[in-house]
Amino acid sequence: MGRAPCCSKVGLHRGPWTPREDTLLVKYVQAHGEGHWRSLPKNAGLLRCGKSCRLRWVNYLRPDIKRGNITSDEDDLIIRLHSLLGNRWSLIAGRLPGRTDNEIKNYWNTHLSRRLLSQGTDPNTHRKLPDPVPERKTKKYSKPKQRAEPEKPRIHLPKPFRVTASVQCTNTFSTVSSTLGEGEVLQVPWTKFANDDENGTVFLSGYYNHDDRDFINGSDFECQSYYNHLQVPGADGDCNSLDKLYEEYLQLLKTNEDQVKLDYFAESLLI
DNA sequence: AAGACACTCAACCGCAAGTTT
DNA sequence: CAAACTTGCGGTTGAGTGTCT
Structure with missing residues (x-):
């Protein structure tokens, strides 16, 4: 998948993750927490590079991942945030609990940018285009079936925040x-x-x-x-x-x- | 029924920023 | 202070699947 490897990672497993690999990764992170991705594969008994492990965890295995279609409210929020933040997907994802930057990026590229174009809006600048681009007839497509996963509680881990001096207190x-x-x-x-x-x-x-x-x-x-x-x-x-x-x-x-x-x-x- | 095409999204990459030595 | 290392981000790719003809 993707491009050719940037460096030779002889002996490392690539491509789609197997259930066994997922289990190993989940168990390891549950026991030791996130981080130390470099040494994680070795310690967890995985033949993957640390980057791959992190990506798999962040985008798929984290317990707070929200599965399912993106709602119209989320749609709206993504568009608004994109108009403010541009392609800063991780920032946008940070405002959508349970959604990952990868998911939002994919969703933007496959749905939202196209929709904006059809509505006569430039998806990059969010300004009106002189000539609306007619939306391509999209075929009905249903998501490929995912592996059955046990129902997990939705917990959104808070991102680190920076607090500067002089903050107005609210009781919201x-x-x-x-x-x-x-x-x-x-x-x-x-x-x-x-x-x-x-x-x-x-x-x-x-x-x-x-x-x-x-x-x-x-x-x-x-x-x-x-x-x-x-x-x-x-x-x-x-x-x-x-x-x-x-x-x-x-x-x-x-x-x-x-x-x-x-x-x-x-x-x-x-x- | 089968091949072609369209579509999605998981996973890859390079790079930049941050951290440690 | 610089080099080495680690982490996170955004762009890109292509396998897998659905739909059309």
Whole structure:
């Protein structure tokens, strides 16, 4: 598959993964955690290169992978994020819990870019084209059958985040939590104070546990602690951060001629 | 029924950025 | 500080499968 190997990896297994290899990889990562991909194959008894192991884990074996068709809401979000971020697939995937950058990239290339073209929009610039390109008649295609996999809980591991000084505290957890299912991720936007030249948003992630009606993994705790530490004025008063961010986001989309603002916003999404 | 074509997506690559020595 | 190593990203490829003729 793909191109010829860049270097000779004599004796290494290539191509599609076998169930046995998958099992070995999953067991090893469950026991030792992610990382150390270079030494992983040897330790796990796999005849694969570390890169291949990482890719397989990240794009297929991770327990938080969301299988199934991409919903229209996700469609919409991908298009909007792409208009802001371009082909930064990993960033876009970071906003879609359970989706991988590879999946979104594939989906964009096979569905969305074509659809935008047919709607008269340049998929690269998101600007109107003079002449819409008629959509190719797509044949009905159903996904090839995947190996049967046991139902797994959807857990979205939070991405590392950077918190800069002077962050506006919000209490959006309760606002959003009612829409979350067990184990689903919350990504709460925290807007920064605009008391310096930086505009931006920091996304913090956590899990919502309906039984405890609380967030786990410490993110909210850490943030709260951080706020307490900063003693930010109004730290417990503003519950409308999500709304504000969304409005801000819509405004930017409406005025997408203003590339500077868009770039600013896009930059703020960069972790 | 069979071959040609269309389509999807897993897996590959090279490269850049980050980290360690 | 530089070299070596590791990790992650985006672009690309082609095997496998569905649909059409």
